[in-house]
Amino acid sequence: MLVAPFPPSHPLAWLDSHAARRREVGLRRELRPRSAADPMLDLAGNDYLGLTGDPRVIAGGVDALQTWGAGSTGSRLVTGTTALHDELERELADFCGAESGLVFASGYAANLGVLTALSGPGTLIVSDAANHASLVDACRLSRARVEVVPHDDPAVVDAVLAARQEPRAIVVTESVNSVDGGLAPLRELHAVCRERGALLVVDEAHGLGVVGPGGRGLLAQVGLAGSDDVVVTVTLSKALGSQGGAVLGPAAVAAHLVDTARTFIFDTGLAPASVGTALAALRVLQAEPDRPSAVLRAAAELADAAGVPAPASAVVSVVLGDPARAVDAARACAERGIRVGCFRPPSVPEGTSRLRLTARATLTDADTALVRRVLAEVLVPVAAR
Template sequence: MSWAEWFAGQRAAREAAGLQRVLRPRAAGDEAIDLANNDYLGLSGHPDVRRAAGEAALVWGAGAGASRLVTGTTTLHAELERELAGFTGRAAALVFSTGYHANLSVVTALADRDTVIVSDAHVHASLIDAARLSRAVIRVVPHNDVTAVRDALAAAGGRRALVLTESIFSVLGDAAPLAELAETCAAHAALLVVDEAHGLGVAGDGGRGLLHGLGLHDHPHVVMTATLSKSLGAMGGAVLGSAALIDHLVNRARPFIFDTGLAPAPAAGALAALRVLRGQPGLPSRIHERGAALADRLGVPRSAGAVLSVPMPSPRIALAAQARALAAGVRVGCFRPPSVPDGVSRLRITTHAGLDEMSWERAVGIVAAVAAEHRQLV
């Protein structure tokens, strides 16, 4: 079979299952109300954030120019790391070009063939890929099952161990039992790696994250990762923890060592967004108020974060509902296998604090009508 035949067969199989994906370029000034993006607080378009990003590009240029261990580390990176660590209550931080790279780095730099990784069944693809690349022994445990984690650590035979979870999960929007997991990890001398991608800017006091909200921000057995591309409206990622951890990552994390540093514009934008959030600590509460009301109207569980998932009968119906909402002026996301851990296709709706009340109410009405119509289809 030729490669052309193989590609054609793969596409045909995806199309038959309703799983073919295509890129749909979005024009600047698109008037659709966007409930698909992850800019939960609306800070990407905040005047201070735009100004900071633009000025950084003019001063520093379009790119960082090199790996951060060469000349790619600027004073912007150092300032962002210092303020991120201070805001979340961690000792130190290290910024990466993406959140994906942050997760790849922390896991692959800490784990090897002599390590056991205990991974929640619902963690993000970046953590799954990181675990596989680490060559560690991997134990996937049922979602949010602390007993299963405890049993897996007890069976590790004294080997170094990492437990992987998210603070708030990106599909179901539920929170991990972080206090119990941290206690379990401490009892077995393991490290708990918590991805706060959907927690930073949303959970905890003033958006400092769920770890901070639970008093786990300085726990010696907890490592935090985060993205700068969601609540902070820019791009990039970060690992936050002890100074010793950050030193180890600088020296051993391949995605950090061999990647060009985060560009100046998003670094400055994320820093400006962090300062806006720090000055407006009530912003996250608007997400939860709106999210709770929308969840009740849609008849789905309330989210611990900003993402709501509405189950659909099939991938094709989920796509049809997404298209219908867009035709009515609202952009929503669509979860389909393999992006969903339980195989159930869903509409993905993100709650936004930055929308004005009129736009929000209009979007809610459209989403509720579309969801009700398509959930009845078989």
């Protein structure tokens, strides 16, 4: 996208200098529309179970579209709640072992809604330094006191909670880190929270459908699913191949969010087609519980091809350091038929720009052979620069 510079007197003239500085350090970003017939092998998206194009999932969306129309027509509290929304909430909560569920228009909105509604003045939020931007923004909007702690460090969390003056406290973390694919020490964090009287909020965006028994998430894997002092957020746009998000937990939490969560009250409800595709995908996952294992096998193959340790999730992170190196490597992969993620600051800390490859349950032997050939050509020259 070519953008003409503004004249010096224009109120947006400052954008030109900011864009120039980002360009100099390799941090300019571009939109690259893809076609429906895109021939590239996609290792950048988050369709972990390969369900976005599954005929059963598409049929679920088409049926919802024909039954309920194109839009939900209003906020969830007006006309935006259909019987289909209620069905998805009940089945999703049951699958994840939660008492109740509440669907939002996006995972971002779910994170904003739950943290702002459960906190406020008189609350301490302890936030992992590697948390997703939606959780960071939720903390900023919460009006609570926020302490950012080192990544995956329960001892520091314990110390911060022990020193607090606030009557209420929340510890928030991702179950599976969205950048490096690492698993959070949820058992240890929960023990600290229980000892200190804090609520644990866990974002399972990259855990649902991939880790845990049958893809039920990391909380289920460590035996904490359904705990009454844990609240979970999930997205419907990754393993379930749709759009939207949800909050899962005690029924009292869902009732409180209906009354107070601004991203629930004032946002238009999730479109019926997205609800229908998410529900269909969830049912496919339940009928085919081996899909999560296939994701992890594919991730191990990708990691081996990249020369990095196998992850415990679908995310394979290849740290290259310099933003320009990461951009060059991603471009070289694209030229050879593979789309990979390219993460640069502010998505990752300075000096840790990387390629991010995401595994998919439907990757074939031919796909992984192509990945091995391309990464062998791309990563060695990049690393040698």
